[in-house]
């Protein structure tokens with residue numbers, strides 16, 4: 001690939017196993033099967049930008065500390081830029097025998113610029129280098145996911161405003177329970193994903209600590225300046241203990257746990273969307289562009305997106321379990337096991353980011369079937385609690401009121417009538433305290449309108465919640 005510059009021969013450098021950066025003590029060539037088994041370049045190449053950013057900062061620090069000359073630093077920086085361009089353009093040749101992204105880049109640098117390139121790894125080990133790369137990568141991805149979650153929350157608020165007056169059945173046990181505003185249901189998800197956002201923001205604090213300088217595990221005797229590297233790379237702090245630093249993957253576990261919970265939340269939403277798009281519910285309609293058809297049944301329009309999001313939850317939760325178990329038996333400090341952290345992390349980032357983005361897009365392509373929702377409000381005796389509350393206002397103890405309404409509902413079921421269709425005379429048979437004003441609380445609108453306890457589905461509560469959310473997200477409504 002690159003032209004190989006001749007190095008001055010060192011004394012004692014006789015016949016040796018070639019190419020390997022760590023090959024000095026080895027007399028035999030690595031077995032092909034071992035190379036194949038230990039290599040990670042096919043997935044950690046993804047870290048190339050972060051690896052190069054880390055190397056740039058490291059080279060600047062080395063020059064500042066007099067460990068390399070200014071000219072060597074400049075050659076390194078130039079070489080790294082050329083490598084970065086080639087990788088971005090897809091023309092860089094990765095070599096499996098060089099194991100991972102760190103050694104592929106370093107070797108290529110040495111081949112390009114000679115001895116200066118061989119100085120880059122001064123006071124550095126791949127153990128702290130890989131910790132830095134993953135932290136830089138995850139800092140970026142975690143920030144990106146926070147933005148995606150914010151967009152998702154906006155989509156819920158937009159729906160909440162659009163359907164701020166629409167009533168739907170609220171469920172417990174998937175049985176009709178009490179009428180709620182569609183907006184209230186949407187804002188429940190806004191809150192849920194708000195906690196997710198907080199968790200990511202919190203996780204970011206522990207990702208954002210600079211590990212370089214821990215070296216292999218014990219630090220270095222060379223006069224490095226870790227704080228300078230941290231500043232160069234925008235880290236507010238450096239890690240405190242070199243042994244902890246090279247063996248720590250807690251920040252990955254935390255991220256995957258937070259992301260896994262996001263996926264679980266998306267899965268719950270997806271389950272509702274799958275139900276709501278059935279003929280039986282028909283609460284919502286998805287745009288054709290967000291559904292797919294069946295290869296045999298021409299009438300089908302399937303909610304594949306929510307189904308896939310629900311399905312992908314399994315692998316994300318699996319990644320979390322895998323990572324926890326990966327760490328479980330590890331002695332301090334770095335162990336090669338830790339190389340196994342990357343694939344689950346990368347797949348979690350990809351899966352969760354993609355899922356959040358597609359569900360956000362789907363929500364903007366969803367309409368509630370308002371006619372169907374209002375038609376569907378009858379039949380569940382969903383204002384029974386309102387009747388009990390009405391009796392409480394007439395000074396009947398709640399437990400008695402509950403029993404009275406239970407008997408009333410049983411009577412109504414027997415007569416095949418809604419509660420609101422019972423006559424005043426019929427109602428009074430169960431509680432003589434009942435007056436004409438009862439009919440207002442028995443309507444769906446009366447029920448929803450009355451639930452103005454803080455955080456309730458009452459119209460005023462929901463209007464205020466929408467305003468708060470719009471303000472928090474900077475939506476001008």
Ligand code: ARG
Pocket residue numbers: 040100126127130334336338339340
């Ligand atoms: N590819 C390795 C990893 O991902 C880099 C660190 C290797 N360190 C070592 N001492 N072999 O963990």
